[in-house]
Amino acid sequence: MSLTPANDIVGKNNGRGLTGLLLVAIPVFLVGWMIIWPIISAIGRTIWLPNEGGGRSFSLETYGFFFTDQYSLNNLGVTLWTTGVCAVLLVLICLPIALYLRFAKGRLAAYVQGLAIFPMFVPSIILSYAIIRVLGPNGTVDLLLNAMHLPKIRSPYLTPWGPVIGLVWDNIPLTVLILLSGLGNVSNQSIEAARDVGAGRLAVLWHIILPRISNSILVAVSFTVLGIFSAFTLPYVLGPAAPEMMGPFMQRTFRDLNDPTNAITQAVIAFCFCIVFGLFYVRSVAKNRSA
Amino acid sequence: MARVLIERRIDWYGIFFAALLTLVIVFPLIVVGTWAFTNVWRFPSVIPQEFGIKYWQMTLARADVWSSITLSLSLSTVVTLLSALICLPAAYAFARLDFPGRNILFFSFLAGHAFPKFGLLVAIAGIFLQLNLIGTFWGVVLIQLVGTLLFMIWIPVAAFQAVDRRMEEAARDVGASPMRVFWSITLPQAGPTIAAAILLSFVGTFYETEGAWLIGAPQIRTLPVLMISFINNQPVIQFGAVLSVLLWVPSFIALLFARRVISSGSFARGFGA
Numbered sequence: 001m002s003l004t005p006a007n008d009i010v011g012k013n014n015g016r017g018l019t020g021l022l023l024v025a026i027p028v029f030l031v032g033w034m035i036i037w038p039i040i041s042a043i044g045r046t047i048w049l050p051n052e053g054g055g056r057s058f059s060l061e062t063y064g065f066f067f068t069d070q071y072s073l074n075n076l077g078v079t080l081w082t083t084g085v086c087a088v089l090l091v092l093i094c095l096p097i098a099l100y101l102r103f104a105k106g107r108l109a110a111y112v113q114g115l116a117i118f119p120m121f122v123p124s125i126i127l128s129y130a131i132i133r134v135l136g137p138n139g140t141v142d143l144l145l146n147a148m149h150l151p152k153i154r155s156p157y158l159t160p161w162g163p164v165i166g167l168v169w170d171n172i173p174l175t176v177l178i179l180l181s182g183l184g185n186v187s188n189q190s191i192e193a194a195r196d197v198g199a200g201r202l203a204v205l206w207h208i209i210l211p212r213i214s215n216s217i218l219v220a221v222s223f224t225v226l227g228i229f230s231a232f233t234l235p236y237v238l239g240p241a242a243p244e245m246m247g248p249f250m251q252r253t254f255r256d257l258n259d260p261t262n263a264i265t266q267a268v269i270a271f272c273f274c275i276v277f278g279l280f281y282v283r284s285v286a287k288n289r290s291a
Numbered sequence: 292m293a294r295v296l297i298e299r300r301i302d303w304y305g306i307f308f309a310a311l312l313t314l315v316i317v318f319p320l321i322v323v324g325t326w327a328f329t330n331v332w333r334f335p336s337v338i339p340q341e342f343g344i345k346y347w348q349m350t351l352a353r354a355d356v357w358s359s360i361t362l363s364l365s366l367s368t369v370v371t372l373l374s375a376l377i378c379l380p381a382a383y384a385f386a387r388l389d390f391p392g393r394n395i396l397f398f399s400f401l402a403g404h405a406f407p408k409f410g411l412l413v414a415i416a417g418i419f420l421q422l423n424l425i426g427t428f429w430g431v432v433l434i435q436l437v438g439t440l441l442f443m444i445w446i447p448v449a450a451f452q453a454v455d456r457r458m459e460e461a462a463r464d465v466g467a468s469p470m471r472v473f474w475s476i477t478l479p480q481a482g483p484t485i486a487a488a489i490l491l492s493f494v495g496t497f498y499e500t501e502g503a504w505l506i507g508a509p510q511i512r513t514l515p516v517l518m519i520s521f522i523n524n525q526p527v528i529q530f531g532a533v534l535s536v537l538l539w540v541p542s543f544i545a546l547l548f549a550r551r552v553i554s555s556g557s558f559a560r561g562f563g564a
Contacts, residue, residue: 020390024381034437035402038414108305115312121542123498125515126535130319140322230407232501247409267410278405
């Protein structure tokens with residue numbers, strides 16, 4: 001993604017600067033009002049709390065509560081665990097698929113690629129329903145096991161593994177696409193050269209391919225972390241009631257407990273945990289642009 | 292010799308991945324599809340005892356299903372139209388005009404993707420609370436509109452930049468007016484990609500669950516929000532299955548039209564790969 005350098009496209013017409021700004025004004029205003037301002041306001045509202053005098057004064061009380069409350073800490077813990085497990089599983093599952101797609105040709109490869117991208121066209125709410133029907137109690141897997149006179153599975157539905165399965169499924173397409181796009185930068189010549197001097201498959205993977213796509217792997221992981229850390233629908237429907245992930249936790253604090261200040265505190269804490277991944281993501285998009 | 296060569300070229304990895312992905316990705320959806328056309332399916336039987344469309348009639352007779360369908364369609368239409376109205380001129384400006392801060396403003400649309408989404412929604416909801424937008428149609432419109440900005444600007448910018456400038460200049464040289472050039476040269480070339488972006492934002496808005504749930508529920512009940520309550524509270528399995536099949540229709544249409552845009556590298560590059 002890149003913008004053509006301005007000097008290629010600009011006429012010498014000075015009035016165009018204003019026209020351009022006017023044309024982009026509304027979307028830019030929306031970004032400022034609905035993204036930048038809520039973040040600043042969220043931080044402001046959670047460190048300047050109302051005091052007895054009717055004004056506001058500096059206080060870290062809500063943050064202190066979050067980090068001393070065992071229930072909040074358990075929710076944070078299960079969120080970190082889910083995010084980590086999903087990120088590792090996604091790389092382990094999607095890297096082999098992407099490697100296969102990079103070097104394979106033909107109809108079978110096209111079929112595999114089509115299937116790997118397909119979850120993008122399945123909204124997560126349908127996915128949740130499908131997982132309950134297949135892996136839930138008396139679901140299809142239980143039916144098949146029962147028909148073969150085997151014991152039923154311990155269903156992952158309503159355990160922390162439920163959201164993990166759903167989130168991995170949901171994130172396969174983007175991870176594969178990002179890794180595949182990174183593998184596009186690995187030239188066939190470099191691999192053939194390594195093969196010619198006798199490198200085996202693993203050596204080629206380790207010394208030639210992985211160093212070249214490490215950036216893509218990091219982008220894929222950042223994207224996954226940003227998406228999964230505050231995922232809502234899948235953990236809400238498939239996960240246990242307690243501990244719950246940050247997404248359902250924030251929603252429940254905001255709507256059911258009617259406690260926006262603590263919900264926003266949880267949101268700011270989520271921002272802090274993800275800031276590194278967010279900055280890395282923006283930086284690599286920007287770097288990609290200049291390339 | 293020839294036989295040995297052919298045998299060595301059996302694509303075992305391909306067969307393995309194809310079988311695995313079929314099992315993991317297609318199978319669960321087939322199960323849902325089967326449930327939607329099932330009248331009776333009790334536990335020990337591997338296949339339903341009775342197929343039929345009894346539950347389609349019952350689902351479509353429910354008032355809450357109809358009101359959700361109309362609401363979801365009108366929300367998605369309003370959001371997509373507004374988004375096209377404000378984003379397409381902006382995309383043209385980013386692609387063709389120079390103005391102060393052009394690069395910074397262009398990348399500012401990434402901001403929404405650099406934060407965990409639900410956290411951002413909660414922060415926005417905090418502001419909507421003061422503006423009394425919680426539980427209103429326009430509150431949900433606003434939150435979903437913001438979700439479409441990145442795609443509706445970045446994909447059309449790429450489309451406008453891909454238009455062959457020499458053709459536009461040639462048309463100008465033989466005397467075509469700027470508007471004529473735009474309608475006859477620029478738009479036909481950029482059109483298919485822009486149409487795909489509009490389709491993607493319609494479908495994306497149709498399935499948007501988290502903003503609608505946090506900002507709109509319980510007053511604004513879109514189809515995905517209704518689906519959540521079916522999963523949580525509805526003992527009749529088939530209602531959810533029928534609704535899933537209905538819900539999936541827009542996705543199927545998007546699948547038919549948008550595949551080309553998505554398989555091309557520019558889509559993944561939009562995510563920073």
